[in-house]
Amino acid sequence: MTLKRMRFLQEVLDFVGLGGRLHMEWISSAEAQKFAQVVTDFTEKIRRLGPNPLHAFIQPDMILRPRVVAASGLKSTAAEKEDAKGSLPFTGKQ
Amino acid sequence: MKDQVKKWLESGTVDIFLGMKMVDGHPLPHAFTLGNISDLEELVPGTVRYPLETFAAELAAENPDARIGLAARECTQRALNVLSLWNQAPTDRIETIKLNCCPSPLKEHAACSYLDPPEAGLFKKHFGIDNAADPEAVARFEPRERFSRWMYEFQKCIKCYGCRNICPVCFCEDCSLEHKDLIGTGQLPPEAPIFHLVRAVHMAGRCIDCGLCEEACPADIPLRLLYRKVNAVVDDLFDYRAGEGEQPPPFNIIGERPSLEPKPMENGSACPQR
Amino acid sequence: MAGLAAAFGSGAMTNSIADIEKAGCIFIIGSNTTACHPLISRRIYRAKERGAKLIVADPRGIQLSRFADVSVHHRLGTDVALLNGMMHIIVKEGWHDADFISQRTEGFDELSQVLDRYPPNRASSLTGVSVGQLKEMARHYATYGPAALLYAMGITQHTTGVDNVKSCCNLAMLCGNMGVAGGGVNPLRGQNNVQGACDMGGLPNVFPGYQPVTDPEVRAKFSAAWKKELPAVPGLTITDMVPAMLEGCLKALYVIGENPKLSDPDWNHLHHALKNLDLLVVQELFLSETAQVADVVFPAASVAEKDGTFTNTERRCLRIRKAIEPVGDALADWQIISRLSSAMGYPMEYGSAEEIFEEIRQMAPKSYGGMTYERLGIDGLQWPCPSTDHSGTPILHTQTFPRGKGKFHGVDYQAPAELPDExxxxxxxxxxxxxxxxxxxxTRISEKLDNEQPTGYVSIHPEDAARLDVAAGDPVRLSSRRGEMEAPARITRSVPIGTLFLPIHFGENPTNVLTSAETFDPLAKIPEFKVAAVRVEKLPVEKEL
Incomplete structure (x- = not known):
């Protein structure tokens, strides 16, 4: 059931263009090596996919929530700057 | 139809009949009863739709003895099936008169306000998503383009909750869309894409594809298309089609009394019987 | 109102809401449309998706800025400079509509003399909008006609409010955008019936139908109909009433459906003035801040509890129908007024709201004469509707303006009354x-809406917040020359550096403690809600453990 739920979520995310960023794996506490491998592979996969496209849609009129403020130190993140160059058809940015 | 409703009301088959009444050139939902039986003159089938099944469910809850009749399209019937499945409508107290409706091989065009949507403009075709497109066409865009097209649509949202409020199968007392920890409050547009994705996930195995949400949406966001995709995934994975059978849906995210609490894990009934 | 009347001869949205969909270009200035007129933004989206161009000029970043072809953030209160700068470019490039100007307008020379003083460089340095963006605004507005101009309080609530409106009218006439489908000058009204209230003479200088009280003929007509000699002097505006209360020459105030304690500028000043009154009567649905300090409160019926009509922003008169009997002792507004008047020795004996509407038809025949309850139906009718065979007027000024020719006004930029200083x-x-x-x-008594936004807040740019060492949610104290108030900080780039934004809805964070009652438009008397100078201090944060 859980697997199917995850498949469901993966497909929905893929449909809106956020595919490949959700992964589930069963790893027992004894399988340290498998754990390391899965994390390494997934990290590499995310790296290949590049920054989350959501960053391109960070808009000036958005409210910065406390956690975002803390994480970005009130400055644009590198990803935000890169995406601001506008490689997407529509970001609403001028 | 007028004669049948009259017969029903006079014989006591139903106490209240929900249908459309013509008022100053507009068909509006109306409750016909023995007390206002002369109003039946103005009863019209009409192309305009309202979720009469929602009103029926509310009336039934308020009047535990009342028998309710309603003019039902095929989508209304599907909605009643879903509501019955979730214990939201006492279908044993609800009688329907079927209206000629959704297109089929026998009748290509039927009386439904949804069947003639305006053609999408050039800008929307170029940067957004054509409401008339099918999910396969949308899936053919490159992922990044797909994302930016959806984000274009979601960012138009003015958080009016029209999609949820008109929805005949949205009945939870506590709505996740209003849950502060899930979706940020106090800003427009509501957090994109999460606001619309949360609603989409909740439509899985529930949406009966009536299209009222999209018709109500002031920003013309292609909601029906999104929920159709979500239901297609459910069909694919669970072989489940909302509104058709009497099987419980695969995602039982709510308990006996609709709330946000998930059902306990050991309750196997959340799985479809296959 | 005053600005539109000066330019065209009548003050209302010139086109219709549905008409916006037909625009080739939509220019929005001083209106956060998706937040304040959400169903008008539906028309904007639809026009945009059909291919219309969208220009958004707002000091803040707003939702519609995301969708704009040209989005600019001009400095607070520099609207005239911005519009003059656009018009300078339009005339220079020859994009103006010379035929329309010569046939339908007057005063173009006066305008062009003023425009000479707004070359792009100067307009740019005044407004903070780059020369390139100014040119794009001008090009879009002038060349993708018909262009609809939409504005709201961001234009009017300034000391130069009338000038701002005149400039909007200048721009629309310059490009021949008047009297055409998809064009026009469209002030978006703040309430469902503010247009109706103005139409009914809810202004100090006019009777219903904008018939001036100073006109002896008009006065004779109303005096005869109401069987009472009516005064020839216009009444006071709200802005004039406050000093009159303080001086003691205004002794009693009757407030219907308003909450001046929160909505009027300079809270402390007004508080003082209200205390000076002998009698304060408030007619309200709920015990508002103002009703709480009233001597007498009349409970008014809500929209669902009464019959009547509203006239909305597009001049459309719509019927409302009683759905339930008024709760408790509440009565419809007209019943309260009738009873009060009768008790004071002038009997008003109306049997129904429709009877009053019939009187409106008689007394304001040019705009309402052709409307009857039966004709209004569900869709209503748009004034002017002078006769019962007239189908209403979706677009004003198609052939001629009420004053004859449209008048250009040469309007110079004036800085807001109070600018930031040390x-x-x-x-x-x-x-x-x-x-x-x-x-x-x-709205604040609705659980769902309260959940959406439970308290006031002040929007601060992240760089200012960093300088002040303020984090999201931290309480800050704002003070101006009038007073001080506190609100939690909201960190957002929607405001420019050095600018703060406060929403007006919250009584516990009363914004109008800070605004000034002394700075208002000399003609329209509308206070400058949109610009004030303030100081910000961080307050100690009470840490939750």
Missing amino acids: EYPYALTTGRMFAHYHTGTM
Whole structure:
């Protein structure tokens, strides 16, 4: 059931263009090596996919929530700057 | 139809009949009863739709003895099936008169306000998503383009909750869309894409594809298309089609009394019987 | 109102809401449309998706800025400079409509003399909008006709409010955008019936149908109909009433459906003035801040409890129908007024709201003469509707203006009355947010809307916040020359550096403690809610453990 739920979520995310960023794996506490491998592979996969496209849609009129403020130190993140160059058809940015 | 409703009301088959009444050139939902039986003159089938099944469910809850009749399209019937499945409508107290409706091989065009949507403009075709497109066409865009097209649509949202409020199968007392920890409050547009994705996930195995949400949406966001995709995934994975059978849906995210609490894990009934 | 009347001869939205979909270009200035007029933004989206161009000029970043072909953030209160700068470019490039100007307007020479003083460089340095963006605004507005101009309180609530409106009219006439489908000058009204209230003479200088009280003929007509000699002197505006209360020459105030304690500028000043009154009567649905200090409160019926009509922003008169009997002792507004008047020795004996509407038809025949309850139906009718065979007027000024020719006004830029200085270094602007309505008397008691936004807040740019060492949610104290108030900080780039934004809905964070009652438009008397100078201090944070 859980697997199917995850498949469901993966497909929905893929449909809106956020595919490949959700992964589930069963790893027992004894399988340290498998754990390391899965994390390494997934990290590499995310790296290949590049920054989350959501960053391109960070808009000036958005409210910065406390956690975002803390994480970005009130400055644009590198990803935000890169995406601001506008490689997407529509970001609403001028 | 007028004669049948009259017969029903006079014989006591139903106490209240929900249908459309013509008022100053507009068909509006109306409750016909023995007390206002002369109003039946103005009863019209009409192309305009309202979720009469929602009103029926509310009336039934308020009047535990009342028998309710309603003019039902095929989508209304599907909605009643879903509501019955979730214990939201006492279908044993609800009688329907079927209206000629959704297109089929026998009748290509039927009386439904949804069947003639305006053609999408050039800008929307170029940067957004054509409401008339099918999910396969949308899936053919490159992922990044797909994302930016959806984000274009979601960012138009003015958080009016029209999609949820008109929805005949949205009945939870506590709505996740209003849950502060899930979706940020106090800003427009509501957090994109999460606001619309949360609603989409909740439509899985529930949406009966009536299209009222999209018709109500002031920003013309292609909601029906999104929920159709979500239901297609459910069909694919669970072989489940909302509104058709009497099987419980695969995602039982709510308990006996609709709330946000998930059902306990050991309750196997959340799985479809296959 | 005053600006539109000066330019065209009548003050109302010139086109219709549905008409916006037909525009080739939509220019929005001083209106956060998705938050304040959400269903008008539906028309904007539809026009945009059909291919119309969208220009958004707003000191803040708003939702519609995301969709704009040209989005600019001009400095607070520099609207005239911005519009003059656009017009300078339009005339220079020859994009103006010379035929329309010569046939339908007058005063173009006066305007062009003023425009000479606004070359792009100067307009740019005044407004903070780059020369390139100015040119794009001008090109879009002038060449993708018909262009609809939409504005709201961001234009009017300034000391130069009338000038701002005149400039909007200048721009629309310059490009021949008047009297055409998809064009026009469209002020978006703040309430469902503010247009109707003005139409009924809810202004100090006119009777119903904008018939001036100073006109002896008009006065004779109304005096005869109402069987009472009517005064020839216009009454006071709200802005004039406050000093009159303080001086003691205004002794009693009767407030119907308003909450001046929250909505009027300079809270402390007004508080003092209200205390000076002998009698304060408030007619309200709920016990608003103003009703709480009233001597007498009349409980008014809500929209669902009464019959009548509203006239909305597009001049459309719509019927409302009683759905339930009034709760408790509440009565419809007209019943309260009738009873009060009768008790004071002038009997008003109306049997129904329709009877009053019949009187409106008689007394304001040019605009309402052709409307009857039966004809209004569900869709209503748009004035002017002079006769019962007239189908209403979706677009004004198609052939001629009420004053004959449209008048250009040469309008020079004037800086807002109060600019930031060393003592008060931040510019403050006020406005609305989507979840609440005006002073919140109706919306803040809704659990769902309260959940959406439970308290007031002040929007601060992240760089200012960093300088002040303020984090999201931290309480800050704002002070101006009038007073001080506190609100939690909201960190957002929607406001420019050095500018703060406060929503007006929240009584516990009363924005109008800070605004000034002394700075208002000399003609329209509308206060400058949109610019004030303030100081910001961080307050100690109470840490939750």
